[in-house]
Amino acid sequence: MATSPPASASTVGRSVPRTDGPPKVTGASRYVDDIPAMPGEIFGRTVRSPVPRGILRGVRLDPAFDWSDVTVVLAEDVPVNVVALILDDQPILATGKVNHAYEPIVLLGCADRLKLARAVQAVALDIDPLPPVLDARAALDGGEIIWGADNVIKRYLITHGCADAARERGEASEAAIDAALARCEVVVTGTYASHHQEQLYIEPQGVIAWWDEAGAHATGSIQCPFYVHKAFLKAFGLPPDRIHITQSVTGGGFGGKEEYPSIIALHAALLARKSGRPVRMIYDRTEDIEATTKRHPASCEITSGCDRDGALRALKIRILMDGGAYATLTQVVLSRGALHAAGAYRWDDVWIEAAAVATNTPPNGAFRGFGAPQTIWAIERHLDRVARELGCDPLDLKAKNVLRPGDSTATGQVLRVSVAGEECITRAIAASGYRQKRAAGPVVRGRVARGIGLSVFMHGAGFTGSGERYYKGKVALDLAPGGRLRIRTASTDIGQGTETVFRQIAADAAGLPLDRVEFAVPCTTTVPDSGPTVASRTVMVVGSIVEAAARELASRVRAEQAGQEPGAGEGDGGAAAGPPALSFEEAADRLLAREGQVTSLKQYEPPDYVRWDDEAYKGDAYPCFGWACDVVEVEVDLDTFEVTVVDFWSATDVGKAIHPVMCKGQIEGGSLQAIGWALSEEIVWQGGRIKNPRMTNYIIPTSLDAPPFHVVLVEEPFPFGPGGGAKGIGEMPMDGGAPAVAAAIEHATGIAARALPLTPERLLEAAWSAGRGERL
Amino acid sequence: MKVSLVVNGSPREVDLPPLSRLLDALRGPLGLTGTKEGCAEGECGACTVLLDGDPVNACLVAIGQCEGRRVTTVEGLACAGHLSPLQRCFVEEGGAQCGICTPGMLLSAEALLARSPDPSELEVREALAGNLCRCTGYQRIVESVRAAAALRRGGGGAAP
Ligand code: FES
Ligand code: FES
Numbered sequence: 001m002a003t004s005p006p007a008s009a010s011t012v013g014r015s016v017p018r019t020d021g022p023p024k025v026t027g028a029s030r031y032v033d034d035i036p037a038m039p040g041e042i043f044g045r046t047v048r049s050p051v052p053r054g055i056l057r058g059v060r061l062d063p064a065f066d067w068s069d070v071t072v073v074l075a076e077d078v079p080v081n082v083v084a085l086i087l088d089d090q091p092i093l094a095t096g097k098v099n100h101a102y103e104p105i106v107l108l109g110c111a112d113r114l115k116l117a118r119a120v121q122a123v124a125l126d127i128d129p130l131p132p133v134l135d136a137r138a139a140l141d142g143g144e145i146i147w148g149a150d151n152v153i154k155r156y157l158i159t160h161g162c163a164d165a166a167r168e169r170g171e172a173s174e175a176a177i178d179a180a181l182a183r184c185e186v187v188v189t190g191t192y193a194s195h196h197q198e199q200l201y202i203e204p205q206g207v208i209a210w211w212d213e214a215g216a217h218a219t220g221s222i223q224c225p226f227y228v229h230k231a232f233l234k235a236f237g238l239p240p241d242r243i244h245i246t247q248s249v250t251g252g253g254f255g256g257k258e259e260y261p262s263i264i265a266l267h268a269a270l271l272a273r274k275s276g277r278p279v280r281m282i283y284d285r286t287e288d289i290e291a292t293t294k295r296h297p298a299s300c301e302i303t304s305g306c307d308r309d310g311a312l313r314a315l316k317i318r319i320l321m322d323g324g325a326y327a328t329l330t331q332v333v334l335s336r337g338a339l340h341a342a343g344a345y346r347w348d349d350v351w352i353e354a355a356a357v358a359t360n361t362p363p364n365g366a367f368r369g370f371g372a373p374q375t376i377w378a379i380e381r382h383l384d385r386v387a388r389e390l391g392c393d394p395l396d397l398k399a400k401n402v403l404r405p406g407d408s409t410a411t412g413q414v415l416r417v418s419v420a421g422e423e424c425i426t427r428a429i430a431a432s433g434y435r436q437k438r439a440a441g442p443v444v445r446g447r448v449a450r451g452i453g454l455s456v457f458m459h460g461a462g463f464t465g466s467g468e469r470y471y472k473g474k475v476a477l478d479l480a481p482g483g484r485l486r487i488r489t490a491s492t493d494i495g496q497g498t499e500t501v502f503r504q505i506a507a508d509a510a511g512l513p514l515d516r517v518e519f520a521v522p523c524t525t526t527v528p529d530s531g532p533t534v535a536s537r538t539v540m541v542v543g544s545i546v547e548a549a550a551r552e553l554a555s556r557v558r559a560e561q562a563g564q565e566p567g568a569g570e571g572d573g574g575a576a577a578g579p580p581a582l583s584f585e586e587a588a589d590r591l592l593a594r595e596g597q598v599t600s601l602k603q604y605e606p607p608d609y610v611r612w613d614d615e616a617y618k619g620d621a622y623p624c625f626g627w628a629c630d631v632v633e634v635e636v637d638l639d640t641f642e643v644t645v646v647d648f649w650s651a652t653d654v655g656k657a658i659h660p661v662m663c664k665g666q667i668e669g670g671s672l673q674a675i676g677w678a679l680s681e682e683i684v685w686q687g688g689r690i691k692n693p694r695m696t697n698y699i700i701p702t703s704l705d706a707p708p709f710h711v712v713l714v715e716e717p718f719p720f721g722p723g724g725g726a727k728g729i730g731e732m733p734m735d736g737g738a739p740a741v742a743a744a745i746e747h748a749t750g751i752a753a754r755a756l757p758l759t760p761e762r763l764l765e766a767a768w769s770a771g772r773g774e775r776l
Numbered sequence: 777m778k779v780s781l782v783v784n785g786s787p788r789e790v791d792l793p794p795l796s797r798l799l800d801a802l803r804g805p806l807g808l809t810g811t812k813e814g815c816a817e818g819e820c821g822a823c824t825v826l827l828d829g830d831p832v833n834a835c836l837v838a839i840g841q842c843e844g845r846r847v848t849t850v851e852g853l854a855c856a857g858h859l860s861p862l863q864r865c866f867v868e869e870g871g872a873q874c875g876i877c878t879p880g881m882l883l884s885a886e887a888l889l890a891r892s893p894d895p896s897e898l899e900v901r902e903a904l905a906g907n908l909c910r911c912t913g914y915q916r917i918v919e920s921v922r923a924a925a926a927l928r929r930g931g932g933g934a935a936p
Contacts, residue, residue: 021867024875027810034809251876495874668913
């Protein structure tokens, strides 16, 4: 009798053991540097600029050094010297001028690692230094022009309400918002700053590249293989099918392995091309911290107006982000920052002006949250101030104004589906006992003060605006012998669990058990371009393509099963006359035998209601939002100003948790990154160079610094999400930690910090000025 | 310099300059790439192995110091193809995300459970404080270790 389709228990919503778990816990997983050496392989190194800005006159190779077995690549060896991304402004190797410290200038390759290190010392760079622009404000003022016509990489203006009406009438929108503010009963102004953050994935950047008759190959620690593919297309002018980019097991990325790997892969491939040998380039920690992208620092100047009863009315924000020397993904980061700047709240009138400028610091780039943590930090801190002004608890102000179904956002997006701000607040408050603890006031025991604070936020799920329509992400599902499915996608698993979650989604959609679904290694030669693995879109967007493809493939097999059933056998009580129905496996094999290959290739279709106007920056910025409320309890040592996070609660709406354990793991891990950003992580700059490029002095939280996390998963399904309504989850937990920590510190000590990080030194300084009555 | 040591129960010999790092010996000639390098300065703990049962950072140990000593790496934790309780719990409780810190975490945890079969949460956190994880927020790791401790005490799996 038929053994299948197996009535498999649903796996979505169950925390199955992650499929890449066993190799990871046995040491069998091969990360890039674990891949055995290829015959003839050599190592690669980069010679970098010691100065942040200058004219590059030339490169001298020490004639006393034996260069016979060292491959040297200079800018002139690069076919098209540009790292293809959005604006194509960044050279692969600097030539003519240097725009930031650590900018790559020369590449060296050698089989002997020690000799290679000596070769780096034997290269002299002839650079005439120029005065660098190291501060975003100075860059905006335009005293020295270092990028484009005015140092400005991108600007956006978002208007809503009266400012918008003024814009339509052709009048000054800023005057309109100023007038709206002037009409408000309570007006509060403040500036809120945030700083660089290093992704600090534990596995450094690394790539192995080689060339053969099939073309160029690179394999490495890569979040978005098709970015590297695109970079190779431009730099080498190869046809697409002669470029083969493969992800190796990746030891974390957090955005740091989104665009940067194009550079290291291009470098390795250039050395490989010149030497004719495979090249392994693995950064050491210092080089990794110095040269790779970081979170954009931002400053936000906010003026808001509200009624005395706390109804929020008008909001004016000016955002300035520091992009670093080249544009990288800055315009997209700035966009997400601007789109989240009004917070999770309803305003009648909004005016948000955002600008990102270039400076002579290493280019900043993608980092979990992608611009939103910077502006959410600002608006949350600001509302805490407004609450103080009104004499109410921030919770009441935030809960009163949080966006509800039917409300519209700053871009005029009417929130119709999956709106869970209120529920997240209710659940987080209940879990943490915020009200009672807050009412009890700061508890001071000896020299330790305890306080509690919260943040409320939403995060756009998926790409911004028309991103999906433009990208047309695709996924392929193959039928494999024995009724198995194989998922081919460019969405990588860099630790977040993509592989497992996609298998769960596909298995459920096809009605198969989990172990019948495989996940193919992401390689640009064999998987379709699903779009980058970013912006919380992996599960919500790409997962829904996986779901559709799995459904289609399974239905084809079922049709084959049905088609093979003898019509005569129907309705006659299952008489033994007809042959037994085909099992799912048999039908699948028969279909495969007949067609050779059975694949479902699907492309993403955004929900039709999504309407976005890129010119006016209006409409549905995201198909939906994830929602959350974080509550943090801290203890502050009143002598040393050291802060200990004692407990952390987060109620996070994820639409649907496909895998609850991994989902909580994402929220906990992201929240700890936020705590690190808030309290200890700081890049210390001196003349455009980093003074602390090591794990010893760039301090991320350890297990003793991490609080117990209490995560409440709220599930307000997104009707177009896979697995019954999943939305993005990866970025959101970065958004709310810092403002909640700051609010808790303020509750404990009265210190209202407005700039990150909240190190003991800064808190002490703030306490001092407060003592002199200068706070606020 | 020739050094004889016992790696995961088997006698092995390597020939390397005496100041070479144990980490390089493991990942190089011994072919055990399960031990990872994250910082090369004793900060991240990714390279943690057991040296005569004690957790050490293999990036800070010279091979010359290892003559005659017992080294346990992540490859030595599973027994006859079966995951140890710790390994199983890391898979089931979400203790491994990207997995790059996991081998080092497992060995620090292994050393802890060997001396303290029923550790408190604080003890676990203290034992793992030298192992940085950027993915998990440590919560799942702490839970994995405590679940493994319970499993070992209950005889739910063969202790390696
Ligand atoms: S590599 Fe040894 S502690 Fe980081
Ligand atoms: S799991 Fe990625 S660093 Fe720990």
